[in-house]
Amino acid sequence: MTAGRTLIATVTTFDPQHRDQDLAHWQAATTGALQTSLPSNVPPDGSATTGHVLDAGLSDLDTEAGTAKLLASVEITVTENGTAQPVRRTRLAATMARTASGWKLSSLEQLGVAGS
Known part of the structure; x- marks a missing residue:
């Protein structure tokens, strides 16, 4: 869970x-399709974000398969x-995969709020 919290904070933080x-931090924190698609989420020019779980x-948690799912509440400060x-x-909602270099995010999805 500690790795997941750190990974989510990493991919929700960006300073132009x-x-x-x-x-590079985003790439190191992710794997698979998320690693390929995440750079398209760079904030508009001039925007910086700081994510805090x-x-x-x-x-x-499936230790044999090396997968985990994590739900997180995140506060994002935008400048x-x-x-x-x-x-x-x-x-x-994050899915994590255990790789040779440790846990990495393999998917990340924003969850809706009931009634919104």
């Missing part, structure tokens, strides 16, 4: 001043052109 470094829990925007809170 450190674009290449942050994209407020709470998380495993919903499934556009140096101006802080209202903090966003979201819920994410």
Whole structure:
């Protein structure tokens, strides 16, 4: 679960001043289709994001297969052109895969809120 929290914080954080470094962190935190698609989620020019996992829990763990599912509540702080925007809170469902270099995110999905 600790790895999942760290991985989610990594892929919800981006600073355009450190674009290449942050994209490398995203690549290191992911695997499979997510690793390929994630760079298309780079925030618009001038926007920076900082993700912080407020709470998380495993919903499934298969140690033999090397897979886990994690549900997380995430707070994302957005700064556009140096101006802080209202903090966003979201819920994410993550699938993780154990690789030779440790746990990595293989999918990440934003969960809707009932009644919205």
